[in-house]
Every structure is written in C-alpha cells, then in structure tokens.
Amino acid sequence: MSKTTRATVALQQAGVSFTVHAYDYDPNAERIGLQAAEALGADPGQVLKPLMVLVDSRPACVILPSDREVNLKKLAAALGGKAAQMMKPADAERLTGYHVGGISPFGQKKRVPTVLEQSALEHAEVFMNGGQRGLQVKLAPREAAAVLDAKVAPVI
Known part of the structure; x- marks a missing residue:
C-alpha cells in the first residue's frame, strides 16, 4: 500500500502536520468507519467519515464521527439549502477521484x-x-477545517 496519495500530497502542500496510519481494510464491513476505528484502536467519535452528498442538487462533502448519522435537514441548512440527499457511490467516485471506502476530503478532483x-x-x-x-x-480537526475551508456546524 502506498502511503502517498493525492490526499497526503494535498496536506503536505498545505503545510498541515499529520501522521499516516495503515490498517487492515475489511471490504465486507457493515460500517467502514467503525471498522477503521476498531482496527486503529481509536474512539469511533475520533474517526471521522466523509460522506458525499447533494444539497439542492449541488455536490458537497460532510465529515462526521464514524459512529453517528448525518441529519440531512441540518446539513442542508448549514449550506444554505433546502434539501440534502446522499450521492450515489458511482457519482461520488467520479467526482472525488477516489474509490468508496477510500474517499478522502483532501485532494479531491473537484473541490466542493x-x-x-x-x-x-x-x-x-x-x-x-x-x-x-x-x-x-x-x-x-481545526487544521483540517482550515485546509478544507470547511464550515463547522452541528449536522448530527
């Protein structure tokens, strides 16, 4: 496994301090984020999952703890929209350039x-x-928010 990806390059170029952690990915895991937390020996609230969504038909990314679910109404409101829905996996892969299970909020093909x-x-x-x-x-997390120009809001 390569530890250099578009995500790690984007973080390096932004001057963000980070460490890289590999784990045994289970493609059959019911919830990928929870499986990652368990494999890393980390609190599930500390392992964040990026979800690709559509807010009023426009692509966006929401990042939340792996053990929580996004409230789509709160998410839409946070982005000034009326409605939000999950993006289809194939669309998320095409937009981000990453495979589902490996989608990073950093270094996506198109910034959203x-x-x-x-x-x-x-x-x-x-x-x-x-x-x-x-x-x-x-x-x-504050550095991540800064480099992503992310809005911080309650969305769970």
Whole structure:
C-alpha cells in the first residue's frame, strides 16, 4: 500500500502536520468507519467519515464521527439549502477521484463545499481517510477545517 496519495500530497502542500496510519481494510464491513476505528484502536467519535452528498442538487462533502448519522435537514441548512440527499457511490467516485471506502476530503478532483460536524473539535486529533482503503491520516480537526475551508456546524 502506498502511503502517498493525492490526499497526503494535498496536506503536505498545505503545510498541515499529520501522521499516516495503515490498517487492515475489511471490504465486507457493515460500517467502514467503525471498522477503521476498531482496527486503529481509536474512539469511533475520533474517526471521522466523509460522506458525499447533494444539497439542492449541488455536490458537497460532510465529515462526521464514524459512529453517528448525518441529519440531512441540518446539513442542508448549514449550506444554505433546502434539501440534502446522499450521492450515489458511482457519482461520488467520479467526482472525488477516489474509490468508496477510500474517499478522502483532501485532494479531491473537484473541490466542493464541505461541512465538518462541530463535535469533531472536541478532540485534539482526529482520523480521516487518507485517500486509499485502509489508510487514515491523523491531524488536528481545526487544521483540517482550515485546509478544507470547511464550515463547522452541528449536522448530527
């Protein structure tokens, strides 16, 4: 497994301090984020999952703890929209350039509006997908929000 991905390159170019953590990815896991948390020995609230969504038919990314579900009404409101829905996996892969299970909010092919669930800021460091299945980056959530130009809002 390569530990250099578009995500890690984007973080390096932005001058963000992070560490890379590989784990055994289980393609059959019911919830990929929870499987990653278990494999890393981390609190599921500290392992964040990016979800690709459509808000009023426009693509966006929401990042939230792996053990929580997004409230689509709160997400739409956070981005000034009326309605939000999950993006189809094939569309998410095409838009981001990553495979489902390895979608990172960093280094996506097309930059989209991003919302970070505010509870992520309760942690000194969080894990986020590093752009490959079985690869996570660990970094300060405030730095992640800054480099993504993410809006921090309650979306769970």
